[in-house]
Amino acid sequence: MDAFDFVIVGAGSSGSVLANRLSASGKHRVLVLEAGGSDRSPWIHLPIGYGKVFYDAGVNWKYVTEPDPNLDGRPIYWPRGKVLGGSSSINAMVYVRGHHNDYAEWNAAAPGWGWSDVEPIFRRMEDWDGPAHPGRGKGGPLAVHDVSNDVHPLTRVYLAAAAEAGFPTNPDYNGPEMEGASLYQITTKGGYRASAARCYLAPARRRANLEVRTGAQATRILFEGRRAVGVEYRHKGRIRTVRARAEVILSGGAINSPQLLQLSGIGPGQVLQDHGIETLLDAPQVGRNLQDHLGSDNHYVSRVASLNQQLGPLLGKVKVALNYAYNRKGPLSLSLNQGGGFVKLSDQSPGPDLQLYFSPVSYTRAPVGVRPLMSPDPFPGMLMGFNPCKPTSVGHLQIRSPDPFVAPELHPNYLSTDHDRAMMLAGTKLMRRIANTSAMRAVIDQELHPGPEIDSDEDIAAYARKTGWTVFHQCSTCRMGSDPASSVVDPRLRVRGIDGLRVADASIFPTIPTGNTNAPAIMVGEKASDLILEDTLG
Known part of the structure; x- marks a missing residue:
């Protein structure tokens, strides 16, 4: 079994950031497993090209919800990025930090995530090309364009x-x-899409201590007792395994991260039992608290x-x-x-x-x-x-099958x-x-x-x-908080009851932000990298 210090599942908005920041010192070997493929398609880099990838299974999970009784029984289509950059490679590129009160809500649930904590991170990550302002970042990795x-x-x-x-x-x-x-400010530069893959992952891929494996879909997390020690994944038709010496970090997004936890035996006990999955940890909140605009x-x-x-x-x-x-x-x-x-x-x-x-x-x-x-x-x-x-409506998701290649049930409850x-x-x-x-x-x-x-x-x-239609802002399914009864991860993004395992993506949002979710998801990747390096370096 090959081994790395950190194994990141997902090269999306948060995972690309983590790959860059955790490998920057050269001290840690980092592996990123991405179920999708390359982001080379010209339709990804052409900003308005997201209309062409809207139904493209080559870069898109193409999820569909269960019929929603509150929407006349209609199923709703949920495109999510299955490609380097994740949904930042197929979204409408609108850049919104969120309102100060959003982070007051986050801080009430998880101290350390208030506006004064996250605002410097937003500035650090921005390369804003609009009028100069002390509250806006210049020279960061993420290009933000004034239109x-x-x-x-x-x-x-x-x-x-x-x-x-x-x-x-x-x-x-x-x-x-x-x-x-x-x-609306958008994440573009020089007329091209500025995805997380382009802004964070691509510059880091030259490093010898970072490896990115595409077409590598995680099937379950590997444990020794209640410590995560690696990941099983399918790559080129074969099931393979990789060991994580320090941590496994899930950055699969609001759908894939809770799905992988449940497939790995962490989730609502009855759901796992119904699908014949041995329960490692009965965690009722995994897949709950689903929010969307x-x-x-x-x-x-x-x-x-x-x-x-x-x-x-x-x-x-x-x-x-x-x-x-x-x-x-x-x-x-x-x-x-x-x-x-x-x-x-x-x-x-x-x-x-x-x-x-x-x-x-x-x-x-x-x-x-x-x-x-x-x-x-x-x-x-x-x-x-x-x-x-x-919105105050809350839904949930859960696995439909123990087969990791079967999409989960999505119940938005709009x-x-x-x-x-x-x-x-x-x-x-x-x-x-x-x-x-x-x-x-x-x-x-x-x-x-x-x-x-x-x-x-x-x-x-x-x-x-x-x-009514989704605005593609699904979040909060591995909710962060200080209260074990209502959260999946603690304020340092560690999965409760499990060692060596964190979640860092939009699934950890305690509450849905006021605006678009991509900028907060990238911020979570930035803050998660700080927390992980602090804990690793002791």
Whole structure:
């Protein structure tokens, strides 16, 4: 059995960071096992190319939830990255640190994770190309791009409309204040996607003490007593094993990390028993506390040209392709969601309670299994969407089979609370309020969806159940905390009751952040590396 000091399972947003930081001194041998393959596909590096990898099994786990009774029995498609860089290689690249109150919640659950603890880490990891500010990082590994000179004119109209509706433009929602309408900062550099693999893993792969094995899917953790000592994995059709002299670190993400724990005998005892898995540790919280953001769109026909006229017709595609090829500029260098922001509707909310999205391109979301992206509507159109920032609905996941190559059961349990249902109503009404400003009325021809006939609270609620979609922010399934009864890992990310095993990815979030989850996941990788090196060096 070959041996390393650290074995990291997953080369995603957190795992790539850990690979870089744990191997930096040259003192430790580090192995990364990644179930997916290379990130060389041009569709990964082209920012808007995430529409092409949305259903690509070559880089995507393509998970589908169980039918959700709160969404009219619909299953929901959950793409997750199965590739170097994980979901940072296939996401929409929006960079959001989160609100200060998010980390007050984290610190209450796990001391040491408050805003004053994590803010220096966000600065350390950033290479921000926008206006200089002492609160923003410069020269870090992760490129963060200010899109203010690149956006479509309709996005400026959206900002004006939001201001007219009472939400002034915030030039930097990652700065001192989060609230307001904004242009979204994205993780790109020079017109290319800046994934965790590109920013953290690629520079480290030249080191002799770091090895990355792709196409290597972990099947179970190996133990001696209650100490993790290695990992079993499948590589090139064979089952292999590797030993970890110091620690095994799970960075498979909010779905794969709890799945691997359960497959390895750590999880709810009854679930393990039902699948014939010997229980090493009855840990009821593994796979519980599943949270996600649920979004909804208002779909408008525009009076003026939108990106549909550039990304749809052949001539338009040729023009934007040439602009990108020669200048690395234009819509191909951006995310579809160019604008949005964070607003607070309730005085009782400690921070923003709705996240907004504006896209100067429109398409009709399709059922599970049908490619919905990169096919703009044939008419000028735009999308305005939202999601509640702090949903209170909680789901769970569990293994479906003892076979590690069978996807787990995913039960999101969306819209199961009065709070979440009320916020979906409020969000749809806010979209219409913004659309009804003079700025927006000048460019909107008609509301296509929900449509003027969807007007009562009952009809809007039915529309949300029928069309609501994941914003791809699954988290909290290996929750971190000080209370053993409600957590899987302690504040130093050590799996409770097991030695030599940690989890470091979005699954450890005590609560869901106010915004997009990729920046916090990368931050977790940074902080985890600090904790691991502190404990290793003693």
